[in-house]
Amino acid sequence: MTTQQYKKLLPAISGETRPYWEACKRGELLIQKCQKCGKYQFYPRGFCSHCWANEPPQWVKASGKGKVYTFTVTYQNRSPGYAEEVPYVLALVELEEGVRMFTNILECKPEDVRIGMPVEVVFRKVTDQVTIPYFRPAKA
Amino acid sequence: MDLRRTAAIVGVYEHPTRYAPDKSEQLIIAESIIGALNDAGLEKKDVDALFVAAMPPGITGYGMCDYLNIYPRWVDSTNVGGGSFEFHLSHALTAIAAGRINCAVIAYGSTARSGGVAVGTGGAARWGQARLSPVPDSFEDIYGTTTVGLYAMVAQRHMYEYGTKPEQLAEIAVAMRYHASMNPHAMYRDPITVEDVLSSRIISSPLHLLDCCVISDGGGAVVVASPSLARSTRKKPVWILGVGEGIAHQGGGWRDLLEMAAYQSAPQAFAMAGVTHQDIDMCMIYDSFTITVLLTLENLGFCKRGEGGDFVSGGRLRIDGDLPTNTDGGGLSSNHPGMRGIFLLIEATRQLRGDYAGTPRQTHARRNRAEPPYIALCHGTGGALGSRHSGGTVILARD
Known part of the structure; x- marks a missing residue:
């Protein structure tokens, strides 16, 4: 890409x-x-x-594991790139180490996301220079 | 040092426009200042301090002095988001008490609506800039944060921790709309029901369209004077009893999101004013979203943490309820030109002065009381609850 x-x-x-x-x-x-x-x-x-x-x-x-502290399913964002992706899940994930970070929850339906849900980091290379960390439901 | 009644609001003006495609933000500010000075019976020459904030990219304090053609001895362009004007009032009080100034104008103007600014859902590109700063934007905006989303995340957490229901948030929107129905300038005046709110589309879960404030053009101004000057103005002064300021943010990644800046600012304001919650006759609470009002009431101490849902139910915030709140219709229904804090001070002043005598908006008559409210609390919130925000509490009393 x-x-x-x-x-x-x-x-x-x-x-x-x-x-x-x-x-x-x-x-x-x-x-x-x-x-x-x-x-x-x-x-x-x-x-x-x-x-x-x-x-x-x-x-x-970091271990790369955490849980969803809170989230929102975004249905409207006028910015290019995001407008095409709604609905998407914007979340704050609390890492095992305790600190929280903004992210998106991928690889699951937005309606399945819950606060407290175990998640793990997953990386996506978006350009040759940039790879972005996201989270997905933790594999059991 | 006792700062109570060392400064007073002596003039206010709310620009009636909600759509002004042919005006500059500066002109809306100038018209608002002139209106507020007329209300006070004061003139340009009386003004020796200017307090102004604007939406980004924004006008500056010194730029606004150029446009207004004034040479004030005090300029304050503190910008902490939509609640900047409560901070301005706090600073003006201090400057007046110190004897540095006699007459300040606090002003705001915006063309957010006619300018097509998607304030709540535009994401980081809503001001046109798409370049992020290395910190903190690059760790947040890349994920598609929006203003409404950052408030929605807090609403979601509140529902998780305390079982707060969408119906309870909706009650806030319904009460604001009821007030707007009595305000001829309000942007939306047709009454709505809880069901209307819940059936409006979701913008960012769990917030619906009608949980979100409007986007309007508009502006307003407030004139603040020393006691000596306040005695010579046209209308009765509304005294500043107490002020408090606070900032809330992520705390390095650890902060409890349900603890607002109000939790820090309110005790300062109550202590300075020497009053308790039972003394507050009405509130003006920044209502960018319904959750903002609910959480602010908790953090101000009107109810315990987690009890906001019950507190706002049963019409308590209605003009005829126990705690009349946002009697102009608020940002949810009257106006929200990008920043709204100035209107909290304006409406509180009008209510305390009894400006609405003989109309349905006369708060005390609706509550079967003989006199206008005596003490009002205003709380402005700026920024976003989910990331970082400011809170300014102001307690006002009539003469």
Whole structure:
């Protein structure tokens, strides 16, 4: 799939977040853990937002498993790329490590999504430069 | 320092337009300011501070001074979303109490409707820009977030945790529409039922079309004055008793989504005002969506967490109910030009002054009370509940 064909919004990648997006290409979901206070944070930042430590947080590999914290089935979005995909599931997934991230729930019917449902990460290469993490119902 | 009654709202104006394809946002602001000054019996020369916020990409504070051709000694373009104007009132109070200014105008204008801005469902491209910032947009907007979606996710969670029903959210929309039916300027005035709300199409589950605010053009202005100036204005002043500000966000990925900024701002405002919830005669609660009202009432402390569904049932928020709320019809039915916080202050002021004497909108008459409401609470919410938002609480009292 090329950039021309992918009509949805692409992430802008900066030094602060590049390790995350590079890991996605390898099929790994990274989150950050502070070396001083020990807390996880998401979305990634170049510093620990919890304690403002002098040292930047460490990148750690998340298990990729979690559960749906909340969601909505989107029936209307005027933006190109998304308008064609409705209805789609916008969700907040709570990872096993505790932090929550926005995502879409794929590989299931929107009406089957429930809060608390176990999910696992799945990666989709959308351009040569960008691979995006999504979630799907966890395999039993 | 006791800030109670150190500043007053002395003039208000709600622009009557709901569709103004031939006006600029700046002109709507200017017309609103002139209207509010007329209401107060004040003139351009009296104004020494300008507070203004606008929709992105937006006009600036200094740009607006250029357009208005004024040289104020205080400019504040704090923009924390739709509730910016409650923050402005808080800041104006502080500036007046400190003796820095005597007369502030707070103003807003927008052509969101005639400009074709899909405020709630346009996604990240609704302002025309499609380039995301590395953080946090690139971790959110890529998944197709919309404003309504970010509120819908909170409604879904509330239903999960507390069994809140779509029928209970619908009651809020029904009450707002009932109020709008008495407002000749309201965008939608035909009464609706709970069934009408539930049978309207789903925009983003569990929110229906009629759970969502309208998109209009419009604007308004509020004049805030020092006590000495307030004594010489045309109408009775409406005093600021208390203000509070708060921000809620994801907290690094951990925050409880049902705890709003209001949970932080309301205790500040009540403490400053020295009043309790029992003293509040009416409310103006930012109603971008029905869930916004329900959750705000909980976070303000009018009911316990999780009890919002029961609280809004049975017509409690109607003008003839126990807690008249959004007596102008709110954003759900009257107007919502992208940001709505200014109208909370305007309608509360009109009710406290008894401006609606002899009409069905006269709150106290509908409740068989001899006098207009004495104390009103306004709470503005800006941003999106599901990601990050602001909350400004204001408690006002008549003279």
